[in-house]
Amino acid sequence: MSKSKRRVKSKLLKHHILLSSRRLARHLPAVRRYSQRALLYMLHRYGMVYVKPDNGSMGRGVIRVEAHKGYYTYHQGIRPVKCRSFRTLAARLRTITRHRRYLIQKGIHALRHKGRPYDFRVMIQRRPDRIWEPTGIAARLAHPRKAVTNGSQGGTIYDPLDLLRRPAGKRKAKRLLRRMDRMALLTSAKMAKRYPFMNELGLDIAVDSKLKPWILEVNTRPDPCPFTLLPDQSLIKRIVAYGEAYGRSYPLKCGKARSAR
């Protein structure tokens, strides 16, 4: 594999790279390549899983699947679908997943606001002196009828403290955000060891009801759009300045996400 690579698309590959760090492994939800057997196993083990394309982005093709007493549901887009048996569920998912590689990930019951799940985008970049620095955290609240928080899917962007202080209190919320920064630093170290020319990463981190952070995915070409919608414009300014220093210019055409203000 080329060492000059700056972009890695496979979520499975990135999962395996991070898994070699003991401190990160605790924050990685279990993952399997999609198969009917793996789906049955993971659903019964975790009750809720996410099925997603290995090379996907922007929440496209992401499906939340749940086992209930006597039936199953899968939720893609705005409409949850009920299946009476595992066979029916597996047949439906087969028609969706058979064209490309999919994975199954343990579902995290992310914190909710107004009944809608939210998670965090943690940006980390190389400074002009090449040292990695966490450059911002934005919270993303899912569209009222969707199981994904992506801004491009109609998510709403919040200042992370505004949401996290409700379940955690202000002091604990701040500590949790610093912890996410440290997770991003560990992630950047792991990724940069394998891909020395990598300059930026965007982690998607969900927090469960016990306030444990989980890394849902690591983006190697992160979209800084959420940061344009934060009240504090100093973050996006720094993100753009650091990007320019390593030769990246962001289009910042941020049409779909909403701002909490």
Ligand SMILES: Nc1ncnc2c1ncn2[C@@H]1O[C@H](COP(=O)(O)OP(=O)(O)O)[C@@H](O)[C@H]1O
């Ligand atoms: N394991 C999971 N548990 C809970 N929510 C998840 C999980 N995986 C994905 N999601 C939700 O779906 C969104 C999109 O999934 P993600 O893995 O980030 O793929 P994409 O590359 O399409 O953004 C996440 O931001 C999160 O809201």
Ligand SMILES: [Mg+2]
């Ligand atoms: Mg994502």
